[in-house]
Amino acid sequence: MKKNRVYIIWGGLLALYGLWLVLGQTAGPQERITLDKADKHAYGAYILFHQLEDLFPHARIISSRVPLGETLTEPGSGACLIFVPRLHLGPAQARQLLDFARSGQTVFLATGSLDGPLADSLRLSLSRLSAPRWLNDSVRINFTDTALASRTGYRFGKSTLAHYFSRIDTAHTQVLGRVVDGPPNFIRIRQGRGWLYVHADPLCFSNYFMLFADNQGYTAKALSYLPEETPILYWDDYYRHGAAASGGVMQFVLDHLYLRWAWWIALAAALLYLVFGSRRRQRPIPRRAPPENTSVDFVRVVSDLYLNQGNHKHLAEKKIRHFLEFTRSALHISGPRWEDTLARELAAKCQVPQHQADELVQMMVRVKTEEKVSNALLSQLNSAIDAFYRKIR
Numbered sequence: 001m002k003k004n005r006v007y008i009i010w011g012g013l014l015a016l017y018g019l020w021l022v023l024g025q026t027a028g029p030q031e032r033i034t035l036d037k038a039d040k041h042a043y044g045a046y047i048l049f050h051q052l053e054d055l056f057p058h059a060r061i062i063s064s065r066v067p068l069g070e071t072l073t074e075p076g077s078g079a080c081l082i083f084v085p086r087l088h089l090g091p092a093q094a095r096q097l098l099d100f101a102r103s104g105q106t107v108f109l110a111t112g113s114l115d116g117p118l119a120d121s122l123r124l125s126l127s128r129l130s131a132p133r134w135l136n137d138s139v140r141i142n143f144t145d146t147a148l149a150s151r152t153g154y155r156f157g158k159s160t161l162a163h164y165f166s167r168i169d170t171a172h173t174q175v176l177g178r179v180v181d182g183p184p185n186f187i188r189i190r191q192g193r194g195w196l197y198v199h200a201d202p203l204c205f206s207n208y209f210m211l212f213a214d215n216q217g218y219t220a221k222a223l224s225y226l227p228e229e230t231p232i233l234y235w236d237d238y239y240r241h242g243a244a245a246s247g248g249v250m251q252f253v254l255d256h257l258y259l260r261w262a263w264w265i266a267l268a269a270a271l272l273y274l275v276f277g278s279r280r281r282q283r284p285i286p287r288r289a290p291p292e293n294t295s296v297d298f299v300r301v302v303s304d305l306y307l308n309q310g311n312h313k314h315l316a317e318k319k320i321r322h323f324l325e326f327t328r329s330a331l332h333i334s335g336p337r338w339e340d341t342l343a344r345e346l347a348a349k350c351q352v353p354q355h356q357a358d359e360l361v362q363m364m365v366r367v368k369t370e371e372k373v374s375n376a377l378l379s380q381l382n383s384a385i386d387a388f389y390r391k392i393r
């Protein structure tokens with residue numbers, strides 16, 4: 001019972017943890033940050049995707065569901081747009097993205113959280129502005145280029161634009177935009193023959209942001225850094241959905257140090273359980289002595305009781321009654337006047353001399369008629385009955 005109670009407690013804790021994950025990560029329908037090209041909610045990217053044809057009239061727009069390393073483009077002929085709330089790439093995926101840019105392509109990445117090998121390679125760190133500073137006011141962002149900058153900046157409310165670059169490689173990074181009177185939030189980094197643009201606030205490309213005030217101008221100006229004559233423009237659906245949607249769940253697990261260790265530990269634990277814990281578990285069966293046959297002891301006790309009382313007649317009558325019951329069931333000898341027929345039937349069915357059967361019946365009649373039974377008569381009766389038992393059996 002104690003063991004079952006431990007399992008119940010652990011099961012309850014796991015259920016509560018799963019419920020916390022579901023409730024903690026599920027937002028309302030209008031608050032989900034999907035940046036999906038088909039999502040018309042506040043934080044989808046339906047408006048931007050359908051305006052790309054106007055922004056890049058010469059480009060062929062392709063929805064890409066494969067890593068950048070698998071796209072078939074000539075050097076300098078392609079650009080890729082990646083809009084994700086958070087991005088963590090493994091070493092192989094980070095290398096593919098950087099190689100795509102170094103080959104002469106352009107990558108435009110907007111994410112509010114960047115870590116792992118890609119952030120290490122670019123020497124970038126993203127942080128979030130503290131809530132009290134922006135709690136009662138909207139955030140304003142702007143470009144550093146005076147030709148693109150707005151006189152008052154581009155405003156968005158309720159601390160939704162709160163990410164910035166807390167660390168950049170100043171030797172290889174150009175700041176293109178900032179939080180007004182604050183840190184940078186839009187940069188570009190030279191990668192070989194191409195460019196990598198990184199924006200710290202992906203919500204700047206959401207439906208809600210573009211419909212708020214005149215913010216659609218900010219989105220268009222941010223994308224104007226991409227080559228105007230780009231023949232192929234990839235809209236990313238691979239990095240936005242993550243490794244699970246692209247079929248690489250194990251790759252995602254193995255790319256994270258702690259997840260990788262957890263995976264190997266789980267495999268080792270399962271193997272150890274199969275080796276040592278798969279045998280049937282049960283409590284040892286205690287050794288018990290075989291049951292004793294107490295019938296003989298019971299008979300001895302009862303006989304001693306009658307013997308000590310000296311009531312030989314009572315004991316003889318019980319002996320006779322038991323013998324008659326035995327002959328009825330084993331030899332089918334019965335009748336109300338057994339004194340007349342018992343001797344003849346015993347001699348016939350047991351194949352014994354008639355005089356032996358007559359002697360037994362005579363002793364039985366004496367026990368029935370006499371007031372007292374002597375010890376000698378009881379002993380003779382017992383010997384005669386036992387002789388018939390042996391003969392019958």
